[in-house]
Amino acid sequence: SAQRTAMSFARSSVRGRAVFVDPVTLALVLAILLFGLIMLTSASISIAGRDTGNPFYFIERQLIAVLIGVAGGIAAFCLKCERLERLSPALLVMATLLLLAVLVPGLGERVNGGRRWLHLAGFSFQISDLARILVLIYVASYAARRQDELADSF
Template sequence: MSMASVSHRIPISARPAPRFNGLLLVVSLLITFGLLMMTSASIEIASSQYGDPFFHLKRQTIFALMGLAGMLITLHIPMYFWRRISWFLLMASFALLLLVLVPGVGKVVNGSARWIDLGLFNLQPSELAKVFIVIYIASYLERHAEEVREQWSGFLKPMLVIGAAVVLLHFEPDHGALVILMLTAFCLIFLAGAKFYRLLLMLVPCVGAVTYIAIMKPYVIARFSSYLNPWAAENVYGGGYQLT
């Protein structure tokens, strides 16, 4: 039996994670660019507040190195490990998304309860949920590929998971994470071979719900409209502050 035929029989989740040195290069370039932009925008503030113009650069460099170390460790973890713990990651995601809504636990800033104060840093559950839930969805789609393609039940199960997460994210609220999670899930399910008309049936109410949220929340509209003219007086320190 040839090695090629054997390799085709090995499930993707059981194969060792490939090394992609190009990924490290791309991430390093993005981090370097981000640090330069952040430093150029924070030198005066850091100098006046901390007496050190490079205070924020030093702080963010430490976090960047920690992130790179975490990425390198993750790259060497086999895919089957993530499949094995995907259910635990899903439960952890929902536990954290519920915990941040508990009064006294979730840290409220500008009306949004998105963080849990752990002392050394603030944990944002929605950021973990975006990764953990996607891992679970990918694992589910691999294990139930035929069911997802042929049966409504297989198609709706991951949709229910996403729906529950979307409801919790709406109550924080964190609509940015909500939209990213929905779009990522739809892309995964589409790539898994789900029938397009089923995706379309689910996409229409989702777009309607997002539109309704944008209309009911003026600051959401402001964030979108600020892209058209970020240097307008009302946008510089308002909806477009992240752009300017």
């Protein structure tokens, strides 16, 4: 049955370790994603057709971003926490370098007077969004390493 297949998928293993994907949460996330894509298409189809000649211009770009996000989410899901802990200092350095990269002429893009964007592979994105996640990983790793010291100070 469909429910049995979903549960066997939900209880599959990643590299020999048991994982559980809640099917209700997964269904809700997919429903919200689909709703957002439908709303984007509905709201932008005439504007995209008029401005670009392709009525699906915005939805195509959004679908590429969704695929990149899903691939990143699966990659993050497959990473062990211990590996993230080991990589956290390098991730902090990477975040710092990326934040500095926007200041390099030709890499950083000026938008509305601020130089906060990087333009790579046809996409522009704010490095601060990625840096925020990388700093969060480092702070979580730091807190895990210094758990006893932090517990004593509070």
